[in-house]
Amino acid sequence: MYQLVIGAIAVVIFAALTLLLWLGGHQWTDAKLRAELIATQQQEQQIGGALTLYRQENVGSSIGADAALLAQLHSGGYLRDVPPGAWFVSSDGKRIGKPLDGQTPDSCAKMNALAGAGAVCPPCDSDADKSVPICQQP
Structure with missing residues (x-):
């Protein structure tokens, strides 16, 4: 009898978790996408701010592109760490992003x-x- 009660409780818990995932799974997916979007936007802002500071302090000097630019910003002390990922920066510096x-x-x-x-x-x-x-x- 004890094993039957434990088995029934396990089935109810499993069914409740399955129902929760089935009905609320899209909200967790949306939350994950939102978190990834916010992290990417914050990293874009950091790169944009570092690029603005670099351009203000080094007027007229040439800058690299994409990974070379990020390495240059990092070595110059404008970025503490290069954000992970394959970032791209447009030649005018107005479009910064990375493939997700x-x-x-x-x-x-x-x-x-x-x-x-x-x-x-x-x-x-x-x-x-x-x-x-x-x-x-x-």
């Missing part, structure tokens, strides 16, 4: 919707949608 790990067009569109930019996922080389925070690498 495991990104699909659907997750890209969902992250843009969470950021308030509409549920679109343009290619990163598109000049038309520079205001969209997340773009799709070709």
